Amino acid sequence: MVAKIKQTNNTPFQRIEVDNITVDIVENALANARTEMDAVLFRTAMSPGIREQGDAFPMIATSEGKMIVGQFGSFITGFLDSYAGEIEEGDIFLTNDPYLCNGAVSHLPDWLVLMPIFKDGRIINYAAMFGHMSDVGGKVPGSLPTNASTIWEEGIRIPPVKLYRRGEMNADMLDVILHNVRMPRWNRSDLNAIVAACRTAGRRCVELAERFGDDAFYSAQQEMLDRTHRAMREVITRVVPEQRQEFEDYICDDGAGLGPYTLRCALWREGDKAIFDFEGTDPQAPSSVNFYVNEEMFKIFFGALTISLYDPAILLNDGFYDLVEVRIPQGSILKPNFPAALSCRTHLLGRIFDMMGGLLGQGTPEAMNAAGFSDSPHFMYSGYDQKGEWFQLFQIGFGGIPGRPVGDGPDGHSLWPGFTNVPNEFVEAYFPLRIDTYETLADSGGAGLHRGGNGLRVAYRLLVDGEISIHDDRWLTYPWGVNGGAPGARSRKELLRADGSRQILPAKCDNIQVKAGDLLLFDTWGGGGWGDPLARDPALVLRDVRKGLVTVEGARRYGVVMGDDAIDQQATAALREQLAAERGETQLFDRGGTLEQLKARCLAETGLPAPATPSWN
Amino acid sequence: MSFRLGADVGGTFTDLLLINDATGDSYTAKVPSTPHDPSIAVLNGIEKLCRNSGVQPSEIRSVMHGTTVATNAILTRRGARVGLVTTKGYKQVLHIARSFVPGGLGGWVTFNKGELLAPLEWTVEADERLDAQGNVVRELDREAMIRELHKLREAGIEALTISLVNAYVSDVHERAVLELAQQVLPGVPVSLSSEVVPEMQEYERTETTVVNSYVRPEVATYMEHLQNELVQRLRPDVQLSILRSDGGLATSQSAAATPVNMLLSGPAGGVAGAIWFCSRAGFSKVLTFDVGGTSTDVALIDNNQARIRRETRVGDVAVRAPSVDVRTVGAGGGSIATVPELTRALRVGPESAGAVPGPAAYDRGGEQATVTDANVVLGYLPVEQKLGGDFQVRKDLAVAAVQRIADAMGVSLYDAAEGIVRIATEHMYGALRLISVEQGYDPRDFALCGFGGAGPLHANAMGILMNSWPVIVPPSPGVLCAYGDATTRVKDEASRSLVKRISDLDTEEVLQQFQQLGDTVRDSLASQGIPAELQQLTCQADVRYQGQALLLTLDVDLQAVREQGLAAIVSAFDAEHEQLFTFALSEAHELVNLRAIARSPRPEITERIFETSGVSLQDAVTGTSTIYFSGKDYQATLYQRQRLTPGLVVPGPAIVMEMDSTTVLFPGYEAAVDHVGNLLIRPQGQE
16 A cells, blocks of 8 residues: 555554344445435436436445445555555545556546545545546547547546545646536536535444444454355355356457457366456457456456345445456456557446356356346437537437346346436437437347347437437447347447438447438347247247237247237247257357358448457567 | 214225314224225224214214225236327337336346336327427327227227327327327226326326326226215215325315325325324424335424425336325335345345235244244234234244244344344334435434334334434324324315526516416315315425436425515525535526415314323233343333323333334333323433
8 A cells, every 4th residue: 555544543443243233234234325325426416427327336445445335346445555645534535547546447437536434533434436427528529539549538637636635625626627528517516426425425434333333333344344255255166167167258349440359258266266367358459448457346246246146135345355366468458558548448348247147157057148238338419509509418328138047138228237318308308309219129139038138229310410429339249149049139320311311330430420400320239038039938929029029020030920910820830840950959159150250241231341350469 | 073084095904093073082993904995994994983982974074095096006017908109219118218227236137127007019109299399390190190099999998198208398299199089089088198297207207197097997986986985874975085195185086087196195194194193292303114014114204294205116116296205115024034045144124924924923824034023032022912903923933933043143042033123123224314314314303203013113223223312102103094194184286397497587477377376276275165265375396406307396485586586496496405415506597397285274183182180100001021122131011002191101121002003112211101192212311
């Protein structure tokens, strides 16, 4: 640790005996504190990104910086290891630079606020929260330029600095920062909201320490860490075989003509330790799709996906970090060298979850999910509205949840916790556009015993001249199906110009000039199917057809032949037999073809040229 | 003689309360609910009450009714076959909803969506479009609409919802579709989104309007039936009123037209009852917790009024309708305790044993340990207590169930039981914290009020956690909802959506709109027989910083607006924002909705006079029983609540029993009986 912590009371906490039930109660109380942080945030944030879509994440850590409540692992330890200044009571820190917090936040729009919580002159906990700002300056509105080649182009970089010094706000500094962004009122308000949320956690922790006693409160948290350690050791032995297994997945391109980029990961167990090795992953991209992975965040993802199967009520914490080792090659797309651009890391951040699913699932295929909506595609539209006022819209797209052991994947939903769409009436009231269509695309979910969820079509009718940006993926590689399930449909973007011309847009593009009256079709992708589609109850297929979620033609993928609003039983039996014979044995994974095959068919199928394969020099 | 009757239909029991307007004397009854036709229980209850009290049915002039009939229709998915008309391109508005998946990272792995109340099969599109200002972008294609409506007719829908995009600004196309629907689907009740909830947000508006359609036929039939029976059995001019979710009474006719406004009728009745008893005892700031079998409802009362919120959930259905701000947490008497093998942590709820199989102690086949079982083991629910007057708990079964938890954790039976109760109480405490902190209040500034069948069991513990005193346990806490029904006021409101920057608005224009809204609600109440001069009128404005989602509802002082202009609203908003969130912004203010609310005067019910001379605490004692508290056994004295009169102070450890509830007092605490019959729990020696 480089940071110098100034406390007037340096008495160390004593680890004392705390009964189990007190630990449970402290755990519940801390969970409540986190809920309160969210409540304060969502009621006061201003940008639609945070307020409506919920793109913000709270965390409470122990006095030594280990996450005790939260979703993305501790942001504190990385900060303490790199911040060379003093930490005092009343200080509140702000940073957004991934390279200076070891990837605790992974691109500049995520503003991270950290606050030591003092009680009687010493730190009892930390509170932190990061939220996605709608704009942080840089070369394009929304600050997510796909074509950035360095982080300098992506907006204002804020090293870890004191937003408040001993309770006093550094207003001049904040003015300088906000002078560099396009929507300063949103940033100011959102930042206020995040600070208010952290202070809520601060008050709550102090109250809890008063209620239980400092040492008991401290010890209960230590016991929570130990408990997670014990549980995760058991989880790892159960789900991670000693034998090495491998899996790979891709992002389709980098927006600069290269792709697909391979993420390869091997997993095995040595004793009670799980090892994830990303050897074989492609090199960093010349554009901004790089994802500077924080190894500890990766460990939390792993923990969250596994332990909740055994104790859904647990508050996952940092206690098991030494049971997992993550090896990522320096210079790879998951550990790029400074000053590589990072703003569009969202595709890799999502794809990691598909990859982890495929990797962990090979041992227990029945429990594995298909590939899902592993991204948060962005749509940005900016310009001057009819009144001459600057506007910029930032929207996150939703898509198909994959087919899962528990059932069909929901259509047009979110894979991220807490995310919601922004009501279209709100968008239409405040931005110069109309949303002509908002519905999921029939047949876009992969066929399976359990169907993949459909992707979503949003048709944006743009009402003034301006610029749009699009960030999406899975336009070339497929969201794979498992256990005989078929892959979901890929994403697609098409611009129907007011002048009658049509244009397929790449999945990743910026600065596309649009005119009033243009219509953009923004189609996201479907989830992969789970299990053999020929074994799906035809009545369920009929139900989907009646709902308009599967077409009559699409029903044939299940071997189901429709008559007049009913199933043609005989034809169905025949088609199923025929399809089963043609298909042969079902595969564990169905990726819709090899990379080579996909590339060869790319132009014909997608209307876009195939990208060139990236390589290490 | 003139009597008023409160009747609350719950899932298991129907509670009734008869109050003599002149003397304040009251009689209660509890009868089993009759879910297939809830009115049967109400009528049975009335019969039982009249028989027991000697009151003539014809002396009952008014019946105030809280009912979950609408809510149950949703929860059990037994509502009408609802057809839906949306704007073209929005057919899946309910199917997609807000794209939200509950749970944390990986929550999607186990999430399954429930069936829609208006299924996609019966959803059709109207080829039309309005823009966000209400201008017609595309005229309605009437012929295509007629064809689509015919499909719904063939499908045999029983109710229709019309919800078009941007209809919160203009109802022109919804009305046009309505006209066609009346031709194609004569006799099918139609709900318009522009009428039921003219507010922005297409999903919430559509869902709310669909809910209205979904429960409407069932509610209408129920009301009509009940009204007819009451007229026959009581008197021809008997007045039936329904308690709405916002705590106001409405005539049965107006409730039947917009049943979406009565979804939280039950919880609202409880809060109204709590207000009745707490306010008369001099407590104007109260946090209430109503502990039932599967969950606990909490609410915040400030200045003798419950907060109103404009959005609520019933199961997985989000509804935009004004309701008493009641939050529900999945911890109640039936909440099940488990110990996951890996972490060996103790978890309580949210799964519940419900009424069937119920807690192990109920001997109806339940084997898993519940909060009730833990309360039995600890002696808080003594076997001497007959639940509901005649039901005997089995301690041996409770012990066996809790012992399994104790074994899994490696602790003693009593420590496990105490752990279960403490964790359940902690869940309730979290909900009370959240409801106060969210609104910028410090919960320690509030008194607590525990009711519902199990609330008084947790009342003392909650006071300790919250360090808030006193904890108020009102009389008959298990039938408090019926008290609320009987003692609340008729209320109606009218609102209009504006969504304009205040700086762009003219003061005169706003005042005029308030005038019109005021006239509308006054007329409405007058038509229900409440003369205008007795009505109380409140004007409200929903305001926010432009761009913020948060809406604050402010009471508007029209006189101040006349004198200072709209600046009066702006400064009131900034002050409120600062109180709630510690900061105000220098942003433009937006006036989102205007609203006028008219209320009838409070009913005149005479205070009940208690017989206090010559009674002593000893007269109420019925025995002793062992309780376990904080690691030790204590001999608790058992008391009968009916025999406790104002002025008496019950010292802990004690258990106060009544027909419908049980109050536990720990060592070091005491309960004073106040002049309205409340138990006020405080630490001994504190005033």
